[in-house]
Amino acid sequence: MKISFQQSLQRFNTFGVDVRAHMLCKADSYNELRKILKFAEHRALPVFFLGGGSNILLARDYGGVVILLEGLMDIDLCSMGSHWLVRAGAGVNWDGFVQYCAQSGLQGLEALAGIPGTVGAAPIQNIGAYGTEVADCLIGVEVLDRLTLTRYWLPRHALELRYRDSVFKSRHPQRWVILSVLFQLRERETCAQLDAKVREELGDHPQARSLTEITSAVRRVRNRRLPEPGHLGNAGSFFVNPVVDADCMERLLARYSQFPAYAQAGGRWKLSAGWLIQQGVAVGFRVSRVGIHTHNPLLVINHGGATGAEIIAFGGLLQRLVFAKFHVELVREPVCVE
Ligand SMILES: Cc1cc2nc3c(=O)[nH]c(=O)nc-3n(C[C@H](O)[C@H](O)[C@H](O)COP(=O)(O)OP(=O)(O)OC[C@H]3O[C@@H](n4cnc5c(N)ncnc54)[C@H](O)[C@@H]3O)c2cc1C
Incomplete structure (x- = not known):
């Protein structure tokens, strides 16, 4: 576990806003996370969970504990016949995960290539792009409940996944830490639905293209309309x-x-x-x-x-x-x- 005091959060948010956190803790494991949460509760400090910082707006210095969910990087696969169950840790980079799935021949998340942030944050606002939402492939999330400090699974129907919203965003913000996310992906089918812009980018015979060709096309389409946050601070759609x-x-x-x-x-x-x-x-x-x-x-x-x-x-x-x-x-x- 790494802890720093009065740490600038400028490089931890894609808007590049320079505010300080009273404490910034990097949790590398579930046990470290529990320890930090117990400590914060004991000191009555507010807590904020931070992924890649690509969907936050830091209004001022934060007087509590910012927990950077950098650990929890495991990915497990399990075949269920024609589809696969894939569990990814909250700290895994989202775009890297999409690429991993595409390279493994697992279909479902290609349209979400290039979205910044972490796997753990993907269900928070039910990320979406080019006609696909994470809800289309998600079947559950593993959480740590701050109220009871217990760990359990929440099935998809409990998450209230709607357009850019979920139980985590609007109903109970910061109550649960998402530890890992379970997806159901299909083996490559040739008739996947593709958004018109992505089809156009793929050129002739778009349906015959590999999943990695599709993810590359999605990133090219995105890069034409979105500036790189490293050059121009932004958080995607405002x-x-x-x-x-x-x-x-x-x-x-x-x-x-x-x-x-x-x-x-x-x-x-x-x-x-x-x-x-x-x-x-x-x-x-x-x-x-x-x-x-x-x-x-x-x-x-x-x-x-x-x-x-x-x-x-x-x-x-x-x-x-x-x-x-x-x-x-x-x-x-x-x-x-x-
Ligand atoms: C250039 C750009 C393009 C974008 N394009 C899209 C797009 O096409 N579609 C789209 O939907 N979004 C898009 N976004 C928004 C953003 O990338 C997503 O919302 C992403 O899922 C945020 O992930 P993050 O790890 O950066 O989360 P953060 O910004 O760190 O956190 C966002 C929220 O999630 C909470 N959170 C993060 N991790 C956890 C966790 N493990 N457990 C509990 N709570 C957690 C935080 O407390 C916070 O409330 C874009 C952003 C940028 C900068």
Whole structure:
């Protein structure tokens, strides 16, 4: 176990915000994790679990214990006939895991290649891209419950996995540490569904391509629209796509002849947060050290040295501008750490 005090978290979050943690603990094993949690409880210190820091917004110095889940790196495979059960430790790098599965001929996660972060964080907001969500292949998570300090499995149906949400994100944040995640993957089938952009990138005979060719194509498509966080601080999409009711949809249709909208259950519609920002705010709009990306309006960028408070204020301004124009509320995607 490694412990440091008053440690800068700048290199531990992809926004590159420079705040300090009262204590930063690197837990290499389950037993170390338990010890840290007991210590924090004894001292009544708040606790925050940190993966790759690619979906957090650090508002200010953190007065508690930040636990970096770097250990827990094991991967086990078990054949079940035509499909495989794959268990991966929380600290495993997500993109590395997707590549490992593709190289092993196991299908299901290819569209999620290139997403930054760790396996343990993937269920938190049910990560998704190009028509696939982690929920499509996930069958359970192994957790350590902070309330009882016991370890158990939560089956998929207990996780309330929805669009960019789960029981871990909105209902009981920071209650459970995810220790490992269990996936069910198929052996390679030729008729896998591929998103139109990925099919186009693959060129002729996309269905005949290997899984590793598909993951490489997904990364190329992503890299064209997403800047590398090491060059421009960001946390991916800053807002989730809003889901609105039929009345709101009717109001929008009366004003705009064409806009992206996707039918949802119960007569609701999912709108594109990027499109709403594009219409409501000037291209490349920027206030001091924070702005929106010139090619991708969903990305809020730290142009260097911005504080968490500045990024939060900028996000609030975007929410007000979009609401003033469309009467649609945007909800922030990254988790705010205060
Ligand atoms: C350039 C870029 C592109 C992105 N593209 C996508 C995309 O296409 N689709 C998508 O869905 N997301 C995307 N994201 C967001 C992000 O990569 C994912 O949400 C990712 O799963 C976050 O993983 P992380 O390990 O960095 O989590 P962190 O940012 O470290 O943490 C996020 C939340 O999860 C909690 N957490 C982390 N690990 C654990 C654990 N083991 N147990 C309990 N809680 C935990 C944290 O406490 C925090 O609340 C993108 C981000 C960036 C920077």
